[in-house]
Amino acid sequence: MELIDLSRELTHRTPHHPAHPPVVITVWDDHHMKVTAGNTTVSSKALSISFSDHAGTHVDAPVHFDPRPGAASIDEVPLENFYTSAICLDLSHVPLKHAITVAEMEEALAKSGQEIRPKDTVMIYMGTNDRLWGDPRYPHDFPGLALESVHWLADKGIGMFGVEAVSPSPEGELNFQAHRACAERGITHMECLFNMDKLVGRGRFRFVGFPLKIKGGSGSPIRAVAIFE
Numbered sequence: 001m002e003l004i005d006l007s008r009e010l011t012h013r014t015p016h017h018p019a020h021p022p023v024v025i026t027v028w029d030d031h032h033m034k035v036t037a038g039n040t041t042v043s044s045k046a047l048s049i050s051f052s053d054h055a056g057t058h059v060d061a062p063v064h065f066d067p068r069p070g071a072a073s074i075d076e077v078p079l080e081n082f083y084t085s086a087i088c089l090d091l092s093h094v095p096l097k098h099a100i101t102v103a104e105m106e107e108a109l110a111k112s113g114q115e116i117r118p119k120d121t122v123m124i125y126m127g128t129n130d131r132l133w134g135d136p137r138y139p140h141d142f143p144g145l146a147l148e149s150v151h152w153l154a155d156k157g158i159g160m161f162g163v164e165a166v167s168p169s170p171e172g173e174l175n176f177q178a179h180r181a182c183a184e185r186g187i188t189h190m191e192c193l194f195n196m197d198k199l200v201g202r203g204r205f206r207f208v209g210f211p212l213k214i215k216g217g218s219g220s221p222i223r224a225v226a227i228f229e
């Protein structure tokens with residue numbers, strides 16, 4: 001069995017979507033204090049972390065983009081949705097800021113030799129981290145899905161899709177449209193994934209990425225993992 005880690009490191013002030021607060025990590029304890037109980041003295045290390053529920057590699061809950069009463073928060077989404085069969089499409093050749101069309105999705109699917117099955121997770125590798133990670137353009141210049149491509153995925157019955165960027169579609173109106181389409185179509189997406197290049201050409205795999213049980217959460221950081229049996 002091979003496990004591929006698809007999550008980014010959570011670090012102090014890690015790059016994030018400009019609309020969300022940053023990750024702030026401070027040292028709470030660093031073995032500098034000794035505490036004694038009875039005859040035993042110990043020290044410990046611990047961090048204090050403040051973060052958005054959209055920090056680092058994360059999944060959006062329906063309540064994030066769906067204002068209707070009853071839209072599920074992250075603690076209400078079934079765990080089965082985060083333990084799925086999955087494939088990865090290679091769209092790493094598209095230019096930055098490009099909105100990927102249905103024709104391009106179909107071409108990538110054909111090239112993968114795979115099919116999209118109901119409830120699948122579909123990873124969309126766009127070469128975003130290769131080109132923008134560590135660059136100030138990272139939160140702005142990424143490519144993404146055209147609105148029609150979000151609907152194309154929904155038409156195929158997927159559960160969710162994943163991207164490397166902070167948004168599923170290019171910055172601005174297209175991104176708002178993609179989030180709204182997810183609400184309309186009952187699907188969701190993960191953002192800020194890593195290592196998708198390691199999934200290309202590997203066929204079908206098991207995806208696991210459980211969210212934290214944040215009551216009322218609009219999303220959650222996940223430890224996203226691809227498993228090849």
Ligand SMILES: [Zn+2]
Pocket residue numbers: 060167168179189191
């Ligand atoms: Zn989102």
